[in-house]
Amino acid sequence: MNIYDRDYNDLIQRLNQYQKRMIIVGQMNLIYLFEKKYSKLLYKHFAWLTEHIGNQTIPGIPVKNFDVALYAMDGEMQEKMVPELLITYGGHVVSKRLKKFLRNNPPKEHWHVSPDGEIVDLYGSLTTVIEMDPFEFLEKIAFLLENKTPQYPLLWENFCKALPQPELPYSEMSAIGALIKALPEQCALHLANSSTVRYAQLFTVPATVEVCCNRGTSGIEGSLSTAVGYAAASDKLNFVVIGDLSFFYDMNALWNGNFGANLRILLLNNGGGEIFHTLPGLEMSGTSHKFITSVHKTSAKGWAEDRGFLYQKVEDEVQLEEAMQLFTQPEPMTQPILVEVFTNKNKDARILKDFYHQAAGRESAPRKENK
Numbered sequence: 330m331n332i333y334d335r336d337y338n339d340l341i342q343r344l345n346q347y348q349k350r351m352i353i354v355g356q357m358n359l360i361y362l363f364e365k366k367y368s369k370l371l372y373k374h375f376a377w378l379t380e381h382i383g384n385q386t387i388p389g390i391p392v393k394n395f396d397v398a399l400y401a402m403d404g405e406m407q408e409k410m411v412p413e414l415l416i417t418y419g420g421h422v423v424s425k426r427l428k429k430f431l432r433n434n435p436p437k438e439h440w441h442v443s444p445d446g447e448i449v450d451l452y453g454s455l456t457t458v459i460e461m462d463p464f465e466f467l468e469k470i471a472f473l474l475e476n477k478t479p480q481y482p483l484l485w486e487n488f489c490k491a492l493p494q495p496e497l498p499y500s501e502m503s504a505i506g507a508l509i510k511a512l513p514e515q516c517a518l519h520l521a522n523s524s525t526v527r528y529a530q531l532f533t534v535p536a537t538v539e540v541c542c543n544r545g546t547s548g549i550e551g552s553l554s555t556a557v558g559y560a561a562a563s564d565k566l567n568f569v570v571i572g573d574l575s576f577f578y579d580m581n582a583l584w585n586g587n588f589g590a591n592l593r594i595l596l597l598n599n600g601g602g603e604i605f606h607t608l609p610g611l612e613m614s615g616t617s618h619k620f621i622t623s624v625h626k627t628s629a630k631g632w633a634e635d636r637g638f639l640y641q642k643v644e645d646e647v648q649l650e651e652a653m654q655l656f657t658q659p660e661p662m663t664q665p666i667l668v669e670v671f672t673n674k675n676k677d678a679r680i681l682k683d684f685y686h687q688a689a690g691r692e693s694a695p696r697k698e699n700k
């Protein structure tokens with residue numbers, strides 16, 4: 330189906346026959362303001378799911394903590410939450426749990442709306458490609474939807490609303506949370522692959538914050554370069570959250586002399602890619618520490634100061650709180666800032682698991698996290 334098709338009847342008939350309709354929005358770097366008349370008509374008909382990298386592209390308030398929610402649901406609940414019709418637009422989706430959920434429980438129909446008509450079958454159930462601007466599509470169907478309100482979107486909303494907000498001890502995740510809670514209203518937040526873009530999802534990001542991510546194919550390379558380049562052409566403050574391997578992989582991005590004082594980097598240094606220790610099925614032996622986790626004891630202090638950054642080291646909760654005050658202050662500074670947060674990788678992994686288990690109402694942590 331494409332923009333030139335004028336007859337929507339068949340599509341709308343199919344759409345109206347389903348009670349369980351879900352829309353998932355992938356990565357989109359924009360803010361689209363739906364007119365109220367459309368939002369009112371569209372919102373109640375669908376369970377709307379998106380991640381921070383979807384920015385503001387939904388006519389209403391989306392469900393964003395679905396990754397934790399899916400973990401917390403038992404099999405019976407999950408079954409109730411399966412959509413009959415799935416509509417998607419936008420690019421990347423980060424949550425592996427959502428992909429697994431939909432691949433294991435395929436909807437009856439999956440329609441993907443994209444301006445170029447590209448075929449991407451992320452969930453293995455694609456039935457229809459609608460070659461059209463997604464916002465134009467939504468505004469076209471808004472007046473054609475049946476007026477009765479389905480219960481299904483409320484199922485998702487209520488389940489997800491009841492889940493706890495994370496209150497985490499000092500860790501990579503709590504550092505991201507501390508930053509997100511203190512972000513100035515107007516700024517850009519760059520999330521590097523791969524833990525940071527996942528952990529940021531645990532916290533509520535203000536709608537005014539522009540979220541950027543060089544998602545690529547989840548590569549750890551190039552995220553710093555991309556953010557530095559973006560910040561150089563931006564009037565806003567640009568915050569970059571990045572892991573240690575990603576930072577050192579791409580540290581030459583700071584050799585470039587064109588960055589300004591609007592660049593603020595939160596470097597999460599846990600001495601390696603310890604995330605691999607939480608992967609199921611990957612047993613860590615002595616050699617895998619060297620070749621997979623790439624354990625190291627490098628600090629960015631020398632390089633950051635050489636490149637003109639104001640450098641701050643953080644090793645505990647009190648220092649984190651102090652550092653965040655200067656790091657997030659909205660007034661322009663004369664220097665860019667780099668805050669390096671040192672955490673213990675084993676504790677980080679433990680704290681993350683405990684949070685998921687607590688959200689699911691379980692006491693112990695028998696399952697391994699999926700990357």
Ligand SMILES: Cc1ncc(C[n+]2csc(CCOP(=O)(O)OP(=O)(O)O)c2C)c(N)n1
Pocket residue numbers: 522523524525547548549550571572573574575576597601602603604
């Ligand atoms: C170019 C590239 N090389 C290797 C990988 C595999 N990889 C995925 S995550 C990761 C470790 C990332 O470590 P770090 O940046 O410290 O962040 P963490 O996720 O551990 O917090 C690696 C090497 C990748 N994604 N991209």
